[in-house]
Amino acid sequence: MSILLAGKLALVTGAGSGIGREVCRVLAREGANVVAADQNIKTAQETVASLTGTEHIALHINVEDRSSVETAFKDVTKQFSKPPTIIVNSAGIVRNTLLMKHDDSNFDDIINVNLKGTFLVMQTAVKAMIEGNATKNSSIINISSIAARGRHIGVSTYSASKAGVIAMTKTASLEFGQFGIRVNAVLPGFIDTPMTADISDEEREMFKKNVSLQRTGKPEEVAEVIVFLASDRSSYINGASIEVTGGLN
Template sequence: MVCYNFVGGGSGIGRATCQVLAREGASIIAADRNIKTAEDTVSQLLDKKENEHCSVHIDVSESKSVKEVLQEVLRKYNRPPTIIVNCAGITKDNFLLKMSEQDFEDVVNVNLKGTFLVTQTFAKAIIEKGLNQASIINISSIAARNGNIGQSNYSASKAGVELLTKTAAKELAQFGIRCNVVIPGFINTPIVNTIPPELKNRFIANISCKRMGEPQEVAEVITFLASEKSSYINSASIEVCGGLLSL
């Protein structure tokens, strides 16, 4: 794996994915809206290949920011990354009847529009450079399957990510670009840690494995989809949820 671009690499599943891919020899570009957390991610990579790894600021909801990151990557590596992982995501939870239009738009703009902009921008660059093997892995959520109380915006945005990925897989396969989606369940991340303990325990009771997943467990699946070991996997949706029975 020559070059890797990670969007949302500052924490949680994003940081774990950077670490696992670096372990496998990838050059890491940790992109995050919070540049400090992205820098921290790069500083924690075990191999410390400072000239090969870097961190960049990105606002995935703005096409100008996404295009600027692409240009920065091209200046540093002289080629676009052949592995793209879209993990940037936010939540602004509320009941449907109380949710503001702004909170709905903000979540959709980051989670769904952001995935679209990054996928489109970097896929174009890959095609223009004539690279014939690339992998795009987008991150959805188990909440996209059945919805979740208080998360109409988040559930809808993540459902959109799954269908966006499947459509992209059909359109981009002719250029050697595979697109797959990973669907995490209840994972031990900063977002999950904001949930009250009693609600967290209720969720865990509905998981067959009777525990939360760890970010590295999701990262290992992402790394598999990024590698040649998954060369015939395209348009797949892979749940990493410990056998979640219901939300």
């Protein structure tokens, strides 16, 4: 079996749990060196400890903070003598609150992590790729959400932030294509992660009824799509938003 990503360097934000951790696992399986970046360094280290191969590192990153993001990329480029050419923006937060009960700090937190964080990581990554003459066959994958389609009550700001990720992905793909950098988005549906752990059994069953496969998704099912988008097997996919929802209607 061919290894898809031999010798590639990948940086994954939100790598300490859920989809981010699973993406790290599948990237490592396919031969990539993985930088597991998370605000919680302990969970990032746990992710690295679970990976096959040895050329992986855990890294602290606060995606809301420009200096933290820029320092992270400088450290990675120095340690590996090259910038990462696979970027997965998986860091994200959700707070279920009706619009009328939403306060400013909740709004700011969600936008800062989900949208500004994606912007800062993309911008810094592409600068590093250009400086390192490493743009050819590079791939950025941003994790949006099916919530971006505006189908759920109580997640207005989260939905707006994830819709913003889709729009930013599309525009970035137009700007970066000339360098050989592809930018795509993945829209997971109801996936079994820590983010969905608090949902009641009743709500869970209700969600399943709206999924044609009649079940929730697994993080690895999203990770496999992301790794495909990171690889040369998707070399002509750019600016796409791919739903991974089991047929959620």
